[in-house]
Amino acid sequence: MAQGVVRYTEIKAADNCRFDAVALGEVMLRFDPFDVPTARAKIMRVFQGGGETNVACGLAYTFGLRTAVATALVDDDIGKNIRNQLREAGVDLSQIVWFNTKNDGSRFSTDQKGSLMNGINFTFIGKGVIPSDTLYYRANTAVRELCEGDIDWDALFSKEGVRVFSTGGIYMLISPTSAGLAIQGARKANEYGTFVAADLNYRSKVEPNKAQAREINRQITPYLGFLVGNDSDLSDALGYETPVAADAPYNEWIAAYAGTVQRIAKDYPNLSLIGTQWRGATNADLVSWGAVLYDAINDKMYQAPLRVHVPIADRTGGGDSFASGVLAALLMSKDLETAVQWGAAHGILVQETPGDITMVDLKAVIAEVARASASAGVRATR
16 A cells, blocks of 8 residues: 555645646547448547546536646647647646657657547447447557656646646556556655546456556556546456446445445555446436445445436546546535535536537536436426
């Protein structure tokens, strides 16, 4: 266990920090072919998004908090498009490492032939019994080049000040050097009193070898205060099996998951919070949705009301929005009951709009908490 890991009860006050949160990870340009499978698409919408950076976007846009993303982009029109979308979400851009296209031999330089590129993906949202599907182009992206020493963590956490540092399982496995930078960031964050969170979401398209994924993810877990991961992620990323069927109803799942998080908290006493969303998918556009948050300090589980058979528009980003909802509540000095409620509400709301990140404000999150708690319907605002 790492010494001196910051707990959720020890998050720094905002006064002496430039940022409420900084997220380290990959950000991509997403092409969305509406309701047409990618292979037949002729018209597409364009979004930005990434497993880790979505958290910073949600914290900024929905909750009005001061966030930045630590990532790398090639300084071309694709990179500028991503930059502009991040700016629109209210995210600070000062921590982005830019690779120029002058091929000048410097550390952060490339050519104009695409030897390095900005990541893109094509995400078809699916419909009914046709599942969503994502096709990635990320093999030669700028963010894969980052390694230990490329970000001045001392300056970020000490001189500028950060209350929460977050990263995730996608970035941990994206290149041979990415984990080293993330672990270095987590260590430095704790050194300067910054709370550290990570969603160890496992993606086989990033690292097919689960044994390799577990070996790498186990290196950062001792530096975390908040671990996000559902039962399959905790199995794939860390090797903890939850004895429950994949299609088990929520009540069976939560009983089994509670045992898993208690085992993890015992093995990693640095963790003060563990949580996740629960998705029961009837089909591509109809889900049931729950969320839980385990307080490892007090051995107490918090649950949001289960939402049943909710039609959605785009399932991408639900887990990221859960994480940002929880972190927003913590950063705004709310209790854990509020945190799990905000996480659940924000997680379902992002799925009601297209793209990776939310298009709603805090008022909508609070209204959704009230609606779910009262088991009420949805009324028009006039």
